[in-house]
Amino acid sequence: MSKEITSRASDYSQWYNDLVIKGSLADYSAVRGCMVIKPYGYALWENMRDVLDRMFKETGHQNAYFPLFVPKSLFEAEEKNAEGFAKECAVVTHYRLKSDPDHKGKLIVDPEARLEEELVVRPTSEAIIWNTYKGWIQSYRDLPLLINQWANVVRWEMRTRLFLRTAEFLWQEGHTAHATSQEAQQETLQMLKVYATFVEEYMALPVIRGVKSESERFAGAVDTYCIEALMQDGKALQAGTSHFLGQNFAKAFDVKFSDRDNKLDYVWATSWGVSTRLIGALVMAHSDDEGLVLPPRIAPLQVVIIPIYKGAEKKDLLDARARDLASRLKTAGVRVKFDDNDNARPGWKFAEYELKGVPLRLAMGLRDLENNTAELARRDTREKTNVSMEGLVERIVQLLEEIQQNMFNKALIFRDEHISRADTWSDFERLLDEKTGFISAHWDGTAQTEEAIKEKTKATIRCIPLDNVPEQGACILTGKPSSQRVLFARAY
RNA sequence: CGGGAUGUAGCGCAGCCCGGUAGCGCACUUCGUUCGGGACGAAGGGGUCGCAAGUUCGAAUCUUGUCAUCCCGACCA
Numbered sequence: 155m156s157k158e159i160t161s162r163a164s165d166y167s168q169w170y171n172d173l174v175i176k177g178s179l180a181d182y183s184a185v186r187g188c189m190v191i192k193p194y195g196y197a198l199w200e201n202m203r204d205v206l207d208r209m210f211k212e213t214g215h216q217n218a219y220f221p222l223f224v225p226k227s228l229f230e231a232e233e234k235n236a237e238g239f240a241k242e243c244a245v246v247t248h249y250r251l252k253s254d255p256d257h258k259g260k261l262i263v264d265p266e267a268r269l270e271e272e273l274v275v276r277p278t279s280e281a282i283i284w285n286t287y288k289g290w291i292q293s294y295r296d297l298p299l300l301i302n303q304w305a306n307v308v309r310w311e312m313r314t315r316l317f318l319r320t321a322e323f324l325w326q327e328g329h330t331a332h333a334t335s336q337e338a339q340q341e342t343l344q345m346l347k348v349y350a351t352f353v354e355e356y357m358a359l360p361v362i363r364g365v366k367s368e369s370e371r372f373a374g375a376v377d378t379y380c381i382e383a384l385m386q387d388g389k390a391l392q393a394g395t396s397h398f399l400g401q402n403f404a405k406a407f408d409v410k411f412s413d414r415d416n417k418l419d420y421v422w423a424t425s426w427g428v429s430t431r432l433i434g435a436l437v438m439a440h441s442d443d444e445g446l447v448l449p450p451r452i453a454p455l456q457v458v459i460i461p462i463y464k465g466a467e468k469k470d471l472l473d474a475r476a477r478d479l480a481s482r483l484k485t486a487g488v489r490v491k492f493d494d495n496d497n498a499r500p501g502w503k504f505a506e507y508e509l510k511g512v513p514l515r516l517a518m519g520l521r522d523l524e525n526n527t528a529e530l531a532r533r534d535t536r537e538k539t540n541v542s543m544e545g546l547v548e549r550i551v552q553l554l555e556e557i558q559q560n561m562f563n564k565a566l567i568f569r570d571e572h573i574s575r576a577d578t579w580s581d582f583e584r585l586l587d588e589k590t591g592f593i594s595a596h597w598d599g600t601a602q603t604e605e606a607i608k609e610k611t612k613a614t615i616r617c618i619p620l621d622n623v624p625e626q627g628a629c630i631l632t633g634k635p636s637s638q639r640v641l642f643a644r645a646y
Numbered sequence: 647c648g649g650g651a652u653g654u655a656g657c658g659c660a661g662c663c664c665g666g667u668a669g670c671g672c673a674c675u676u677c678g679u680u681c682g683g684g685a686c687g688a689a690g691g692g693g694u695c696g697c698a699a700g701u702u703c704g705a706a707u708c709u710u711g712u713c714a715u716c717c718c719g720a721c722c723a
């Protein structure tokens with residue numbers, strides 16, 4: 155009908171775009187590569203943000219806000235980091251427009267108003283933050299410094315996709331300073347764990363925790379840890395990263411502290427972030443050909459109640475019962491909507507809320523009024539059951555949890571079925587093409603081999619899993635000795 | 647950034663080749679009948695045809711430029 159969705163089988167990319175646009179998560183904008191996040195999509199982000207923000211605060215972090223602009227001289231201070239981002243930086247060069255003398259009503263950049271020093275629009279905030287930390291840290295008593303910021307960043311991407319890769323996106327970036335290397339490394343792993351917990355328990359998406367190979371490492375980091383998730387098309391998606399920065403930024407920005415013995419040393423740093431890209435992961439991991447499927451814990455709307463009536467007959471009774479149920483659900487902490495919009499037929503509403511991924515739908519008609527029942531439909535399994543109004547609130551609360559669990563289990567089974575071991579190159583290529591997903595294989599540890607594999611297959615090393623067991627073997631490509639398997643996949 | 651495609655009412659499209667002042671379906675408004683899986687009838691409203699130049703008596707239609715989106719590639723923590 156009016157909101158037909160492309161099926162996953164016919165065109166996975168188009169299916170994804172259809173869900174994002176027709177599910178009202180986002181819209182294209184007049185700016186290349188930038189999207190508008192619509193209220194429904196933003197509500198989803200707000201729910202994710204609120205949970206994460208609570209988790210950050212529980213682990214001792216405070217929020218702050220740093221500027222959007224970074225003077226170029228600061229930006230280039232940490233060389234590796236600067237080089238890594240240089241190609242995708244937006245740069246502010248002027249601070250004024252003026253009327254175009256040749257075209258009435260048009261504006262031109264005022265050539266007189268060139269900035270003495272160009273400003274880089276932050277692709278990430280290490281530079282401006284470490285420049286600031288220099289003034290905040292003198293002694294070990296100022297450490298650890300545990301700060302997070304919710305912000306937008308800009309990376310001038312050549313090819314963009316809604317939520318997955320846009321020129322501007324929303325994220326949080328944690329930036330911490332510590333007195334010892336060990337403490338900073340603990341922080342790095344702690345935040346990785348926070349991310350894994352959030353993604354698994356709230357987004358119902360199983361992740362693999364691991365460490366990146368050198369070529370996939372964050373520019374300026376000593377170690378980059380990540381959580382990797384698997385999408386329904388068998389491609390991997392990096393869902394979050396946490397970096398141990400060593401003393402790289404402290405040295406670049408001269409951030410020293412006096413220890414207990416009054417000896418000066420550079421501080422140890424971490425940074426970590428997740429972005430609106432998580433919404434893309436959520437969509438691609440759980441949804442089906444009917445639309446979005448959202449996990450109850452972060453769904454903007456958990457239950458929708460749809461009345462079914464004939465004329466005005468007993469409509470008041472029906473409304474009263476629905477409103478009463480809605481109010482009791484709200485009291486129980488459930489995000490519920492009673493959709494008594496008279497413009498749409500029930501069938502239309504059913505399809506609409508399925509498209510939007512609302513976990514539970516409750517239909518109540520005159521029959522139900524007589525029988526003291528309602529029709530309950532699950533979005534995840536598309537099961538419909540007739541239920542009694544007795545104890546319905548408790549049943550719904552319990553069912554929402556069940557849906558959350560079911561979604562995670564389903565994704566977990568899919569993910570585990572898509573981790574394959576390959577011991578020969580032909581198996582490696584075949585599994586990658588035919589089975590897709592993660593391929594666990596030996597690698598000789600060199601960037602050259604990694605690059606060669608990428609060129610041949612488009613697969614990259616997603617991570618070296620943290621729970622890896624050492625195992626002697628031969629590199630899948632070169633046959634050179636290897637001490638452990640790593641996970642390869644084609645990725646977003 | 648290279649190759650291909652698209653842009654006409656909120657959405658989906660026709661009209662363009664062959665220039666003559668814009669149409670269809672859905673949605674929207676009003677009224678009535680309806681309502682357990684995307685209702686039906688009647689009467690209405692809504693578009694400087696992505697934007698800008700140019701050709702022409704006249705441009706949605708032809709030419710050039712530009713912007714955005716999609717697909718493929720290159721690129722990408």
